[in-house]
Amino acid sequence: MTVTQDRAGQGHRAGLRERAASAAVERRSRWARRSLVLPAMLYTIVVTQIPFLVTIWYSLQSWNLLRPGSRHFVGLANYGSVFSQPGFRTAVVNTVEFTASAVIFSLVLGLVLAILLDRRFRGRAVARTLLISPFLIMPTAAALLWKTTMFHPVFGIVNFVLKPFGVGTLDWASKFPMPTIITVAVWQWTPFMMIILLSGLQSQSIDILEAARVDGAGAWQIFRHLTVPHLRTYMELCVLLGSIFIVQTFDSVFMITQGGPGQATTNLPYFLYLQAFRRFEVGQAAALAIVTTIATIIIATIALRVLSSLFRGEELAPR
Amino acid sequence: MSAVAQRERAPGRVAGTAPGRVRLGMGRLLAPTLAWIAAVGFFFPVLWMFLTGFKQEADAFTSPPKLVFAPTLAQYREIFSRGFAPFLINSAIATILSTVLVLALAIPCAYGLAIKPVEKWRDVLFFFISTRFLPVVGAIVPIYVIARDAQLLDTVTVLILLYTAMNMPIAVWMLRSFFLEVPRAIMEAARIDGASLRQELVRVVLPLVAPGIAATALICVIFAWNEFFFAVNLTSSRAATVPVFLVGFITSEGLFWARLSAAATMACLPVLLAGWIAQKQLVRGLTMGAVK
Numbered sequence: 001m002t003v004t005q006d007r008a009g010q011g012h013r014a015g016l017r018e019r020a021a022s023a024a025v026e027r028r029s030r031w032a033r034r035s036l037v038l039p040a041m042l043y044t045i046v047v048t049q050i051p052f053l054v055t056i057w058y059s060l061q062s063w064n065l066l067r068p069g070s071r072h073f074v075g076l077a078n079y080g081s082v083f084s085q086p087g088f089r090t091a092v093v094n095t096v097e098f099t100a101s102a103v104i105f106s107l108v109l110g111l112v113l114a115i116l117l118d119r120r121f122r123g124r125a126v127a128r129t130l131l132i133s134p135f136l137i138m139p140t141a142a143a144l145l146w147k148t149t150m151f152h153p154v155f156g157i158v159n160f161v162l163k164p165f166g167v168g169t170l171d172w173a174s175k176f177p178m179p180t181i182i183t184v185a186v187w188q189w190t191p192f193m194m195i196i197l198l199s200g201l202q203s204q205s206i207d208i209l210e211a212a213r214v215d216g217a218g219a220w221q222i223f224r225h226l227t228v229p230h231l232r233t234y235m236e237l238c239v240l241l242g243s244i245f246i247v248q249t250f251d252s253v254f255m256i257t258q259g260g261p262g263q264a265t266t267n268l269p270y271f272l273y274l275q276a277f278r279r280f281e282v283g284q285a286a287a288l289a290i291v292t293t294i295a296t297i298i299i300a301t302i303a304l305r306v307l308s309s310l311f312r313g314e315e316l317a318p319r
Numbered sequence: 320m321s322a323v324a325q326r327e328r329a330p331g332r333v334a335g336t337a338p339g340r341v342r343l344g345m346g347r348l349l350a351p352t353l354a355w356i357a358a359v360g361f362f363f364p365v366l367w368m369f370l371t372g373f374k375q376e377a378d379a380f381t382s383p384p385k386l387v388f389a390p391t392l393a394q395y396r397e398i399f400s401r402g403f404a405p406f407l408i409n410s411a412i413a414t415i416l417s418t419v420l421v422l423a424l425a426i427p428c429a430y431g432l433a434i435k436p437v438e439k440w441r442d443v444l445f446f447f448i449s450t451r452f453l454p455v456v457g458a459i460v461p462i463y464v465i466a467r468d469a470q471l472l473d474t475v476t477v478l479i480l481l482y483t484a485m486n487m488p489i490a491v492w493m494l495r496s497f498f499l500e501v502p503r504a505i506m507e508a509a510r511i512d513g514a515s516l517r518q519e520l521v522r523v524v525l526p527l528v529a530p531g532i533a534a535t536a537l538i539c540v541i542f543a544w545n546e547f548f549f550a551v552n553l554t555s556s557r558a559a560t561v562p563v564f565l566v567g568f569i570t571s572e573g574l575f576w577a578r579l580s581a582a583a584t585m586a587c588l589p590v591l592l593a594g595w596i597a598q599k600q601l602v603r604g605l606t607m608g609a610v611k
Contacts (some may be wrong), residue, residue, distance in 0.1 A: 032515070036431030037443060040424040040487060047484035048450040054461035065464075113357055121351035127358035129595055133365050136594035138545045140562035141583035144569070145368050148576055155382050155576075157367060187361065195602045199610045237606060248454050251547045251562075255569055269456045269548075276460050277552055285460050293457035300452035 052293070058286035065280035078287035088288070090263045091271040095247060097178065098267055102185035102249075103242045107235065109186065110193025117194070118201040128198075135191035143255035146184045147173060151256075177257045177264045184252045189245075193238045200234030201227070233309070243299055268292050368587070371580035379577040394581035403582065406564040413475050413560060414543040417482035421539050422532065424483070425490035430520050432491070433498035444495070447488040448607060455485075455548055466553055475558045481549050486539040489604060493538065496608030497531030498524065534600030537593045544590045561586045 059078055063071040082088055117128055134142070150157050153171040162170075172180045204227065212222050250269045253259055259266035259274070266274075272292065276285035371379050373390040432440050462481070463472075471477040501524055525532070547562040554563060565586060568579045594601065602610050 032517075033431050033434070036427040036517075036520075040428035040491060041443065041446070043424055044447060044450055044484055044487050047480060048453065048458065051458035051461040051465065052453065054465070055458055058460060058464075113354070116350050116354035116357065119350060121354065123355070124351075127354050129598060130358040130362035132594065132598055132601065133362055133591060136541065136591050137365060137587050138547075138562060138565075138583075138590065140545075140547050140565045141368075141586045142364070144565055144579060145364055145583055147569075148579060149367055149371060149379075150364055155380055155384070157363075157384060160383055187364070190361070192605060195598075196606060196610055199602045203611075234610065237609065241606065244452050248456065250456075254547075254551075255566070269454070272456045272459075273552070276463070282460055282464065289454075289457040289460060292454055296452065296454045296457070300449065 055286045055289050055293075058282055059290050061283045061286075063282040065282055074283065078283045079291070081284060082287045082291055087263060087266065087271060091266050091268050094178070094263075094265060095267040098182060098185070098249070098265070099243055099247045101178075101182045102189060102246050103239055105182070105186045106189040106242065107193050107238055109190045110238065111197050111231075111235075113190065113194045114197035114201055117198055132191040132195060134187050135189070137188070139188065139251040140255060142188060143184060143252040146180075146187075146252075147256045151180060173256055174261050177261060181249075181252050181256055181265055184256065185246060185249060189242055192245075193242065196238050196241075197231060197234055200231045204230050240299070240302060244296065247296065247299070365587070365591075368580045368583050371577055372584045373581075374577045376575055376577045379580070380574070394578045395585070397578055398582045398585070403564060403585070406559055406561050407585070409475055409478075409554075409558055410544060410560040413478040413482060414540055416475075417479045417486065417543050418536050418539040420479065420483040421486045421490045422536060425487060425494055425535075426525075426532065427517075427520065429491045429494035430498055430524065433495045433501075444492065447491050450484070451488040451607075459548070459552060462549075463552060473554045473556065473558045477553055478546075478549060478558065478560065481553075482543040482546060485546070486542055489542070489607060490535050490539055492607035493535045493600075493604050494528070494531065496603060496611070497528045497535075500531075501527050531600075534597050534604065537597035538600070538604035540593050541590050541597075 060073060060075055061071055062074045062077070113131060117124060117131070148156075151172040153159060153169040156172075158172065159167055159170060208226065209222060212226060217225075247267075248269055249267065250273065253265055253267055253270045254273070257265040259270045268288075269292075272285055272288050275281050275288055367384075370386075372394055373392070374385070374388050375391055375393065378385050378388040432444060466472050466477045505523060505527070545562070546560075550560045550563050551566060554560065565579075565582060568575070568582070597604075
């Protein structure tokens with residue numbers, strides 16, 4: 001709508017020229033706009049999409065980088081071996097368990113913290129700043145710190161704090177490997193959930209809340225019937241973005257448990273890393289990558305739908 | 320504090336303290352106290368890292384943990400004498416150049432998409448975001464092989480190229496959300512004066528969205544600086560970045576906690592500061608501009 005009016009207006013302003021000339025101008029200006037968008041787009045296509053297409057091609061070949069000349073076409077055989085590999089199933093289960101737990105715990109904690117921060121108190125800005133810090137810490141450094149100074153059986157802070165509760169020199173990373181890396185992930189991702197939910201809380205209309213309060217609604221009723229529905233979209237966003245990022249967790253698995261003990265914490269990214277960069281099985285790693293990607297695309301499609309619902313109606317807005 | 324007392328007070332608060340939003344019947348002091356306990360708890364590992372970096376190894380490795388000690392800069396001297404500087408420089412180059420490249424490409428793109436009359440602008444936007452949702456592991460194998468064939472393995476160049484692509488969707492989306500806030504009348508006024516699109520962008524719009532560009536740059540810096548997967552797989556000695564340096568501590572120096580903490584502190588500090596500065600914009604960057 002606006003666009004057509006715009007064009008018409010410009011046409012008038014351009015003076016009483018011929019139709020053809022104004023069409024040429026129009027074409028040129030459309031290309032001017034396209035030329036703004038195209039470089040970034042071409043760059044992104046070249047760097048992100050082409051390797052992905054190449055991955056598909058590689059996945060159809062048997063190819064080990066350590067054995068020159070081993071490369072030949074094998075069709076879908078790699079996919080067969082991906083699914084029949086004993087480690088693959090474990091990796092899928094681990095990935096789901098890790099991602100789901102980390103997302104749920106950090107979402108709940110993030111919600112609690114957001115509610116606590118959604119009111120004025122002395123030093124709120126400082127508390128908020130401290131709370132977002134774990135998200136900013138380099139994941140590699142965070143993993144290293146948790147592995148050593150926090151979770152060390154004898155000298156770690158965690159066992160020191162838990163000593164009064166009868167926890168001795170427990171070696172968390174080998175006795176409870178999955179909870180260990182989940183803890184680190186929750187520590188890192190809670191701030192992410194918190195700041196999104198806090199924005200959600202602060203975008204609530206104060207008038208409506210006050211009206212509900214004047215009408216005699218209790219705090220819990222207000223929370224249950226006004227805040228929760230309002231936060232729904234934000235929570236969906238948290239879960240979807242959180243899953244997409246957390247499913248790709250590599251740093252902490254690599255640094256803390258190396259996927260072990262045994263296969264206890266090997267998730268898909270780490271499993272793929274082992275295939276590609278320890279065994280140099282390019283074909284199999286590529287097939288695995290395709291499978292992982294398809295799984296992620298399914299989640300991502302849902303995520304995109306949520307994002308696009310947030311933007312719904314934007315093009316109709318009279319900007 | 321009882322719920323009744325609070326409800327009585329509520330009407331009086333309407334005009335005064337604005338965000339008197341959800342209160343789950345919590346006392347006036349309870350919520351702030353809990354918030355502070357949580358804040359200190361969450362921050363503690365970071366604080367501990369910072370403190371441990373100034374300890375002697377003997378003070379770092381004690382049970383119970385030592386809170387009071389004689390601070391020393393020995394660990395910082397030690398990590399630099401072990402060649403930490405080149406890693407820092409590689410990280411800085413990869414981060415800064417990729418951020419510059421991202422902005423150079425994303426600013427015009429976001430602007431073009433914000434003023435809209437590009438056909439299928441919606442598809443373009445969602446194309447960008449979909450690339451961020453694809454798992455990086457999905458493309459690492461060909462990237463490795465292509466980089467190897469192009470003699471780009473173990474160069475900062477390959478990291479710059481990849482980090483640029485990695486940050487592009489976030490930058491485009493975030494910048495667009497800032498451009499949308501520029502009043503349309505200002506842009507149109509510039510166009511009537513006969514300015515071309517590019518002139519309009521550079522002279523009129525950019526100064527208005529400068530804070531947004533700075534925030535976007537900071538977000539890109541955070542992601543590029545912390546990136547590990549590409550760095551560990553595509554670089555080894557010459558182009559290795561800070562996170563790759565930290566990997567060395569897993570095996571060889573895992574017992575030198577003070578030195579490790581000093582290195583981790585150095586690794587985290589730039590981004591921690593950048594994030595603190597940009598914290599108001601952080602949520603916008605992390606949600607691709609969907610949440611402000």
